[in-house]
Amino acid sequence: MRILGTKVVPALSGNMTLKDATNEAMRHWINHPTDTHYIIGSVVGPHPYPDMVARFQSVISAEIKKQLQQEIGNPYPDYVLACIGGGSNAAGAFYNFLSDEHVNLVGVEAAGLGIDSGESAATTALGKPGVLHGSKTLLMQTADGQVVEPYSISAGLDYPGIGPLHAHLFETGRVQFLSATDDEAMNAGIELSRLEGIIPAIESAHAIAALSKLDLDPDDVVVINLSGRGDKDLETYIRWGKY
Numbered sequence: 001m002r003i004l005g006t007k008v009v010p011a012l013s014g015n016m017t018l019k020d021a022t023n024e025a026m027r028h029w030i031n032h033p034t035d036t037h038y039i040i041g042s043v044v045g046p047h048p049y050p051d052m053v054a055r056f057q058s059v060i061s062a063e064i065k066k067q068l069q070q071e072i073g074n075p076y077p078d079y080v081l082a083c084i085g086g087g088s089n090a091a092g093a094f095y096n097f098l099s100d101e102h103v104n105l106v107g108v109e110a111a112g113l114g115i116d117s118g119e120s121a122a123t124t125a126l127g128k129p130g131v132l133h134g135s136k137t138l139l140m141q142t143a144d145g146q147v148v149e150p151y152s153i154s155a156g157l158d159y160p161g162i163g164p165l166h167a168h169l170f171e172t173g174r175v176q177f178l179s180a181t182d183d184e185a186m187n188a189g190i191e192l193s194r195l196e197g198i199i200p201a202i203e204s205a206h207a208i209a210a211l212s213k214l215d216l217d218p219d220d221v222v223v224i225n226l227s228g229r230g231d232k233d234l235e236t237y238i239r240w241g242k243y
């Protein structure tokens with residue numbers, strides 16, 4: 001980010017995770033409303049940010065349709081899979097397929113050490129309606145409405161809510177939500193690295209891990225939204241695999 005000219009300010013409050021960085025970004029925004037234009041890189045936060053981010057990211061599904069038309073003569077895959085932290089890459093991958101009901105859309109959350117372990121970020125499995133960062137959405141919370149600290153080996157999925165668009169898609173059933181544990185995601189990430197020479201971001205590796213949980217036919221066309229930015233995660237891969 002610094003190479004691109006960004007001034008990076010670390011979030012030192014709370015547990016210094018994605019949620020705390022989002023808190024800090026919103027504090028900055030509230031204090032600098034006249035010259036702050038864009039605050040969050042996911043489909044979370046108050047309106048219109050979730051909608052804006054989803055629309056920007058929708059180029060992903062426009063591109064998927066275009067490339068499938070070129071490659072297989074049909075813009076519709078059988079499945080589109082994407083990981084979900086706040087849900088921006090998934091929102092982009094799903095956006096132009098939302099009305100195409102025959103395309104199965106699958107969002108994959110981080111189950112961390114296991115959904116029932118107390119150390120996870122599987123919001124649709126564990127969350128209840130609540131308000132976080134200006135959106136009413138599904139939220140991991142205590143009976144008193146206090147935010148439960150999420151956990152995932154992947155920093156980008158370590159978020160206690162999901163964007164309101166995804167809460168809606170979960171409620172209506174348009175998107176199927178699965179989860180993958182740390183170990184499942186790391187194994188999938190290593191497997192992709194060995195098979196394809198692409199080191200996936202650990203976030204995306206969760207989507208790859210969910211492949212084995214689907215009842216697929218050999219002829220199914222499956223698109224996985226993948227970030228090859230595993231270079232940012234090399235330390236975690238090395239520590240986890242003891243390489």
Ligand SMILES: Cc1ncc(COP(=O)(O)O)c(C=O)c1O
Nearest residue numbers: 042085086087088089156201203
């Ligand atoms: C490579 C990558 N993928 C996915 C995510 C998760 O974000 P979102 O759920 O908004 O796509 C992140 C977040 O930092 C990320 O860095």
